[in-house]
Amino acid sequence: MTQHAPQIKVPATYMRGGTSKGVFFNLNDLPESAKTPGAARDALLLRVIGSPDPYGKQTDGMGGATSSTSKTVILNRSERDGYDVDYLFGQVAIDKPFIDWSGNCGNLTAAVGAFAISQGMVDKSRLPENGIAEVRIWQVNISKAIIAHVPMTNGEVQETGDFELDGVTFPAAEVKIAFKDPADGEGAIFPTGRLIDKLDVPGVGTLDATMINAGIPTIFIDAADIGYTGTELQDDINSDPDALARFEAIRAYGAVKMGLISDVGEAAARQHTPKVAMVAPPRDYKASSGKDVLGNDIDVLVRAMSMGKLHHAMMGTAAVAIAAAAAIPDTLVNRAAGGKDRSAVTFGHPSGTLQVGAKAELIDGRWHIEEAVMSRSARVLMEGHVRVPGDAF
Template sequence: MAHAAQIKIPATYMRGGTSKGVFFRLQDLPERCQVPGAARDKLFMRVIGSPDPYSAHIDGMGGATSSTSKCVILSKSSQPDHDVDYLYGQVSIDKAFVDWSGNCGNLSTAAGAFALQAGLVDPARIPENGMCVVRIWQANIQKTIIAHVPVSHGQVQETGDFELDGVTFPAAEIVLEFLDPSDDGEEGGSMFPTGNLVDDLEVPGVGTFKATMISAGIPTVFVNAEDIGYQGTELRETINGDPQQLARFEQIRVAGALRMGLIKTAEEAATRQHTPKIAFVSKPKSYKASSGKTVEAREVDLLVRALSMGKLHHAMMGTCAVAIGTAAAVPGTLVNLAAGGGEREAVRFGHPSGTLRVGAEASQVDGEWVVKKAIMSRSARILMEGWVRVPGDSF
């Protein structure tokens, strides 16, 4: 019996922030995968190794976590005053779908570096030594991201001494600016889709919780840790080893998605796992991070734990960090109150792997809260480049 041979596609495997993904230039994809649709989704699932009932990704490039089941497409930008278009796909681990509903803030870092490495930025804009400003159009959410990528001898400077909790080795710092993150491209456009800084979120069969629901960076539902029986110091094992609690978090997430208008029925949430995120916050407490080091209460303004694709994240999603910084800048949100309340332009929060600082400036315009920019630092590095291979009949 004849079987289709494998084909090879140029690809680059990159770490960006605390995530990893397979990066492609649009022009290098098979022709039928250069446009959105079933062929592209099937290709990306096969590259990653999904759907995988073993949740191991042995037969693919994925790492069987939400942080490592990602594919990215970059191309020269179709937008004025931008260098590249960046499209991100979150590949489900055990189900047959790719979620295109949001961005990955961590891989936005790698998108800036890959744009230079892949020859997608005008050489005239790349300094011999210094900082290259890469203007990224985030195609999933129709937003602009500015990446400040260090360049040495005309090439991306990847090595350095910038340390990022959740990443083992230091690297060069890349500063990201998320412009106008006050909404995530959803209809309505309000940073607070319900019109309130804090809502009473009724979750059928579970209870009613105070919640801040915000669309900034990525739609996120914030609840108080103590209201759901946690301290805010929990690590992955505590949450991810408890299927009953994971199911409760999903119920809260679905209720939030409905209240935010992101879905019309609860059933739709099954194919929209990437958004919204669900996170819980608490006032500062000392705890031992997953690396074993102690994070002292005095080192942070608040604690945040967030779930991605149904599991507690090992550190913090970059887009969720934008949501945290934005919500913290608005007096009266649960995030702001956990950080001590009042006006603030930046917060340092504790997550399972350590701490992260994110800045945002909020203001009221015609009675609506808006944020023009959120800023944070990450790093990125090429792990491997060449070709990825998949069976020719898999897409």
């Protein structure tokens, strides 16, 4: 009889943050070979999530077979002055043996503060018995600061509440997230130096595009330019292979123009970034829940692609990009929102609406965003251990 390695147990917490879910780990709890970046860590996390799965279901793992639910987080008490926790995010591909470490997950950021507090990563002197704890997060993927405002009751994280977030079924406690100086890289919000570029995409055409590095590198296009209204739901896009191929082509050629890759062939190995989103002026539509969204209640329509599919709501990092672009006059997002000077915008997405805020300043000829703010919620779904075969990594 062939001997097989038994399963091992790894302490983990399964959490919802915003409209995403992921498996959270304390760095110190990982097996020794997975405590540092590399093949062993990736193999472990792939097995935890259940990837690669040619069936696309992640049945033999913790993943939920969507980009929003195929995520991992590793946290560690920060040794940086002025920060409580280091936050590393891994976007796990579903059908490929690949983890993309190139960007942040804004939705799961809402859960980082609560996990950090529960794991003792935040000094108790900074935690109120009752009130709001400010958890200072260093986002390792993009080297940026984030502040999570986590409610506390009787010395514990308050998870339950009446805050409703479209895309999440049940209400919970509100967690406000502030993304500090969200421009990616060296702070160039517009990597080409232009608010609107002409983007040539073979097989698609030449499109106007606002390409912005804020929260996450994002390519905004006008929905009308590619035959859409901006009111589409997931099945309208995800059931159309030709549409998915067009969006991926736009993403690949946009990534080259943004300087993220040198050749379109590299895009397949960088699935998490950049994002592609289409915008349109507000109009009435019916959200995926059946709720009516009125054009008079929103400023702009946005539909965003994540990991090759239309997202069911909105990625938190893309919401930061929306806030930043809306605050800067003459971007495609600002124009679709009516072209006004604004410090906040309410946008419609497939699951409903979301308000985000950002203040833009033009300093020495370059646009600067001090911070972008949004509200999310988070809660622990399950805690204990995940199990994986001992020879899986």
